[in-house]
Amino acid sequence: MTASHWRQLASVAGLLLAWQILVQAGRINPLFLPAPLSVLGAMWEMTRSGELPWAVLVSLNRVLQGFVYGSLAGVVLGLLAGAVRWVEDLLDPWVAAVYPIPKSALFPLFMLWFGLGNPSKIVTIAVGVLFLVLVNTMAGVHAINPVLLKAARDLGASRAQIFVKVILPGALPSIFTGLRLGAGMALILVFITEIEATKAGLGFLLWEAFQLMDTRHVFVGVVTFGLLGVATTWLLQWLERVTCPWIQRSN
Amino acid sequence: MLLALRDVGKAWHIARTGERVLALQAITLDVAAGEFLILLGPSGCGKSTLLQIMAGLEAPSSGAIEFPTPTGGGKLTSMVFQEYALFPWRTVLANVAFGPEVRGVPRREREERARRLIDLVNLRGAETRYPHELSGGMRQRVALARALANDPQILLFDEPLAALDAQTRRVMQDELLRIWAETGKTFVYVTHSLQEAVLLGTRIVLMTAGPGRIKRVEEVTLPRPRHLTGRAEAALLDRLDALLGEEVQRAMAS
Numbered sequence: 001m002t003a004s005h006w007r008q009l010a011s012v013a014g015l016l017l018a019w020q021i022l023v024q025a026g027r028i029n030p031l032f033l034p035a036p037l038s039v040l041g042a043m044w045e046m047t048r049s050g051e052l053p054w055a056v057l058v059s060l061n062r063v064l065q066g067f068v069y070g071s072l073a074g075v076v077l078g079l080l081a082g083a084v085r086w087v088e089d090l091l092d093p094w095v096a097a098v099y100p101i102p103k104s105a106l107f108p109l110f111m112l113w114f115g116l117g118n119p120s121k122i123v124t125i126a127v128g129v130l131f132l133v134l135v136n137t138m139a140g141v142h143a144i145n146p147v148l149l150k151a152a153r154d155l156g157a158s159r160a161q162i163f164v165k166v167i168l169p170g171a172l173p174s175i176f177t178g179l180r181l182g183a184g185m186a187l188i189l190v191f192i193t194e195i196e197a198t199k200a201g202l203g204f205l206l207w208e209a210f211q212l213m214d215t216r217h218v219f220v221g222v223v224t225f226g227l228l229g230v231a232t233t234w235l236l237q238w239l240e241r242v243t244c245p246w247i248q249r250s251n
Numbered sequence: 252m253l254l255a256l257r258d259v260g261k262a263w264h265i266a267r268t269g270e271r272v273l274a275l276q277a278i279t280l281d282v283a284a285g286e287f288l289i290l291l292g293p294s295g296c297g298k299s300t301l302l303q304i305m306a307g308l309e310a311p312s313s314g315a316i317e318f319p320t321p322t323g324g325g326k327l328t329s330m331v332f333q334e335y336a337l338f339p340w341r342t343v344l345a346n347v348a349f350g351p352e353v354r355g356v357p358r359r360e361r362e363e364r365a366r367r368l369i370d371l372v373n374l375r376g377a378e379t380r381y382p383h384e385l386s387g388g389m390r391q392r393v394a395l396a397r398a399l400a401n402d403p404q405i406l407l408f409d410e411p412l413a414a415l416d417a418q419t420r421r422v423m424q425d426e427l428l429r430i431w432a433e434t435g436k437t438f439v440y441v442t443h444s445l446q447e448a449v450l451l452g453t454r455i456v457l458m459t460a461g462p463g464r465i466k467r468v469e470e471v472t473l474p475r476p477r478h479l480t481g482r483a484e485a486a487l488l489d490r491l492d493a494l495l496g497e498e499v500q501r502a503m504a505s
Contacts, residue, residue: 151336154306155350156326169340246340246381
């Protein structure tokens with residue numbers, strides 16, 4: 001561990017410790033800010049009872065389905081739009097129109113169309129992920145050095161071969177940027193879609209705790225969302241390292 | 252004769268202004284088997300465009316390009332670009348094997364061929380490295396091996412050494428001559444460097460500033476190795492310098 005690591009550890013441990021002491025000393029009302037150890041205790045209870053793992057599974061199912069559908073559509077459409085002019089022309093106005101809309105604002109419409117169950121939640125997440133992945137994939141294709149396309153053509157590659165062997169790997173780093181942003185978006189949207197008209201999931205757990213003024217359980221939800229965020233970031237970073245070993249990384 | 256340009260011209264349309272700019276005019280030139288042909292001219296004289304026309308990457312606006320000798324299904328030309336144009340996501344071996352790969356050569360065979368060429372350009376041991384792990388000179392060696400992998404009759408070089416430092420450029424010039432002699436390929440080489448033209452070429456085609464026309468063709472029969480300080484070399488250098496100087500003046504005046 002370097003000095004920098006120690007300072008980071010000290011920062012986290014120091015703040016948590018001060019927080020714990022201030023609550024125990026009665027300086028902070030635990031109704032607003034429960035002590036770290038009591039949150040940890042609540043987390044452990046809810047894990048043992050199966051309540052928390054079940055909520056995580058329900059939410060993860062929605063997140064994963066939405067993320068997979070959205071990013072697959074985003075990558076395919078983004079590559080096509082980046083490589084084929086008329087596809088881009090067909091897509092451009094829709095991207096310009098829908099991209100700026102907060103995707104949570106579409107959730108009521110999707111509930112109207114797809115019902116109150118999982119499908120409307122998954123579609124909301126998929127649409128949110130799709131646009132982020134699509135825009136980044138297109139940007140990745142446009143950023144490919146044109147001389148690489150020329151070289152591939154000169155070496156005898158067909159249009160299809162150029163698509164698979166030059167455009168796809170060339171856009172891959174940008175695609176991963178889109179996937180990382182999309183994963184964050186998926187977590188935001190799963191929370192929003194689980195506030196209303198649902199009886200399960202991490203967002204539901206958190207919101208219900210809030211309505212009962214059970215701040216400890218609100219914190220359990222917040223911390224678990226944070227852990228899910230960290231885990232998806234790690235997973236995507238690992239996937240990027242494995243699939244793009246050529247990318248120069250600092251440190 | 253491998254390739255003949257007959258009265259080739261190229262014009263660009265500039266969409267923004269609606270102008271038509273003549274880049275090349277009335278280029279008639281034969282490329283003979285085994286020669287080291289230099290296309291020399293000031294910046295913007297259209298020599299790179301001419302190379303792209305030879306590669307089939309650009310179509311001429313007028314005139315014709317002829318390939319009198321049948322190539323037997325193989326590719327006639329392969330290009331080496333100034334900015335290397337290596338695929339960053341492919342290792343050295345996979346970069347060199349790209350041409351045979353897209354032409355359907357089986358893996359074993361194309362990798363064997365790639366290894367042989369990596370040996371030829373003195374890069375043995377670098378097969379599994381990625382382009383960003385190589386120096387500029389090494390990258391250009393990979394680009395050369397990759398161009399050779401399709402076994403073309405003509406190699407087209409677009410200012411391949413312009414981005415290298417002076418020392419590396421000297422080494423690479425010698426390497427190019429060695430590989431030219433070893434492979435017996437025809438080299439067509441675009442440069443704006445008089446020194447490079449005199450050191451490398453068997454024939455120098457001097458081009459005018461835009462629109463690019465052929466101003467003079469010099470046969471170079473000087474023995475090798477050549478030295479820029481040699482008397483005959485210096486005389487040729489002076490003569491070309493005067494001719495090229497006129498064109499640079501014209502280019503700046505227009």
